[in-house]
Amino acid sequence: MEFLKDLAASLRSARTVELPKDEKAAFYMLMSMVIGNQYRSVSELLSNSKFDVNFAPGRGHRNLLHIAANCGSYDCLLILLKKGVNVNQQDVSGCTPLHLAARNGQKRCIDKLLEYKADVNIRNNEGLTTIHWLAVNGRTEVLHDLFAYVPDVDVEDAQGQTALHVACQNGHKSTVICLLDHRADINRPNHNGWTPLHFACSHGQHDSADILLRKGAKFVTDRFGKTPLGLCLEGGYSETCSVLLQYVPNLMEHLVTSVRSEKIKEADYFKVLKHVCSQGNEVADRVLMSLSEEASMIGHNLLSVSSNVEIQVSCLLKCVKVLCKLYSHVYQPPPSPTTPTTPKGLQGVMRVSPKATQVFGPLEALWQLLADWLCLLKLEFNKDNNQNNKDNNKDNKSDSHNQDSKEHTQSQEQTQENSDTPDTASAIVGRDCNQEVDPRSCDQEGILKSLCVDQDVVGVILPRICGVVHAFYICCTCQHGHPQMTSPRFIEFVCQHNKELKLLVARSPEVIFDHFHFLLECPELMSQFLHIIRAQPFESRRRWFYDNLDTEGSNREIIHSPPNDDDVLVINRERMFYSSCEGLIKQPLDKLKRGLAIRFQGEEGMGSGVVREWFDVLSREILNPDYALFTQSADGCTFQPNSNSAINPDHLNYFRFAGQTLGLALYHQHLLNVYFTRSFYKHILGIPVNYNDVASIDPEYAKNLQWILDHNIDNIGLDLTFSVETDVFGAMQEVELKPGSASLPVNEKNKTEYVQLVTELRMTRAIQPQIDSFLSGFHEFIPQALVQMFDEFELELMLSGLPEINIEDWRQFTEYSGYDENSPQIQWFWEVVEGLGQQDRVLLLQFCTGSSRVPFGGFSHLGGGGGPQKFTISQVTYQPQLLPTASTCINLLKLPEYPSKSELKERLMVALQCGSQGYAMM
Known part of the structure; x- marks a missing residue:
């Protein structure tokens, strides 16, 4: 009968009427009911059971009272309390049911727990009490009722933090006021010396900071010297900083000197000062002058x-950058659409405003000290040169008759090549960039006192001077007020100290990449230092190229992110060329720079793999002879613009599209499987072509030009004039090489000019419109100032990557002249080649053949001037310091008989780095 009664009760309630005998199973059955506050079911099950209400299973060690308090199940909580549960039982983290109810703001549960003698002073494992939990979550309404049970409102946790600390940190205004009204210590420090004001400022809680300061909080430092203002600056909390300055005005000085802190980022610092300056011009002037x-x-x-150079340079640059950005924000607002964009001023020089003179005035003493240092360095350089001249004179007297005339000639040529040349910057500022400045006019007394006699003056001061030069450039640009023009004052400075700056850079070239970013913005100055930049390692220049490629900070990595549908280029595979051209034209440049997403019509695939495929297929399609844009060169591997491309009426638009494609690929670092002639890469880089480049399109004609240069042509009956006949769509036309020169004869004196002009006609003038259109598209993505850092071989590597070079195949199809395969020099040569990295192997291939590309079929298919031409190593008589040379048109390496493998390797690497290549006759 009892069984049937229990069965009926179970079926009516849709649950069992008894708890399981196993306490763990019983606990989890009750737990779900407690969470749902099913108090009647809980009451019935507990009434017929011997279940221990203090049972706390699992890793959490929480009993049912913890569960009820945490969930706010008030009715279940009351039942458990009546069953005699331990009201102060702690879980694995040390929390009592009162802690959990306080954390979640369960007011009714808190009141009932307190009624059953819950202890408000129990700490959890972190030292937090009930009042801490209420303050953390801003439970002000509950906090009022708790003070009657709290003997000490400033009770501390394990880190010495009070409820006021955590309330300020989390920005609970009403809780902060409530705690202060109940006499919480407003200046009480934690174990690290942080007061409530520190906590408010560290999290940008400006309302809490305002309350504290209004109530009399003190501005103090912690144990490590950190202040509330410093914490604001580190977080970039501009409004909180303004509150501090409002109550403690003398903090302005500390605000400015905080620029020296390495922990304060430039962006956060600028954000704070920008907000401070918005309070009015008077405050802005004060901030700017102080900065x-x-x-x-x-x-x-x-x-x-006497200072740490890296820290001081970083601080100086941060300070002047923030100064200039603030000045531009306050006094140089963006021009309205109706404002003329061309600066007004005498001869294009924009006048510096009186306000700029006032703001930047304190820096004039620094710029003068910079000039004094450069004058001192001029003295040092002159002293070294004089000493070297004396030593050279002694050597010349003792060994004048044994001087090698050839080496002397080479030395003169090298000196002439490295000598300073005036540039167009002198026209801008009205002075010669090589104009001498009298070092004796500089004030050196104070400078010399700061150095020990035995110090390396140049080595010590070099990074410091470069840092100050960088700062000077930033300030000059800001004062000039027109970013499209380089400051005439700065150009004048560089021209005035041209020699010293070049010598400094020559001593430590990496400073160009660290501090001389201004070169990219000033072609006149770039031309002065370009030879030094090009002498730096390729990887350093490549890094600098991409670091400066996007000065506006576009994130090129977005190319891998899921794009919006509007940003996707949908390409028709059947119309790859035309579809891609139409798609690129429709897309804004900034979108293409931010990212590139491609989807082929009718296909679902998208991502970086699809982009790579698109670039690969499109680059080959651009070379398709059906479009008549490019023609294959004599080597069968490379291409150059087709002089007859006008057969296609839209050819110039397509050349612009081709330039955009290559520029976009280089911008996003996608390699292309295409190779162009060396002369075309030169056109992209702005490097003049020479007669050696003719070999790529007409090897025999190049040999003829070489013959003219190598022989006296007077009185041999060539009857050449400064004009040539060219075939234009089947009709022969006479073209003058220069105006009015059709009847000017070519002779021994002017033959060099003739060779250069005829080279320019074949390589440049004949395809000038095509080149210009291509560059107009290329420069939309790649600025000329950046790409000119590379030579034609390096540009090919950046566009097309490093091809795989099979050394065994190379060696198998190599011929020897004067050597044989068993000669020591040949054995050493191949051992050196085996040890080269992939990049150096490519450089060697470029050095010897003029191309980094191995033709299809391998080295057996290398092409030369008259057809297939194997790679050949020719013997040359050994002379000290003699470098290997190459005749690229016939794939010939001229290798001296070096006496050792080490010297062969050293001389070969020097030749590769110097790029000593050229066309030569056999």
């Missing part, structure tokens, strides 16, 4: 040679 004075002090410390 200018601070920058001057940092710069003077930097040039005193």
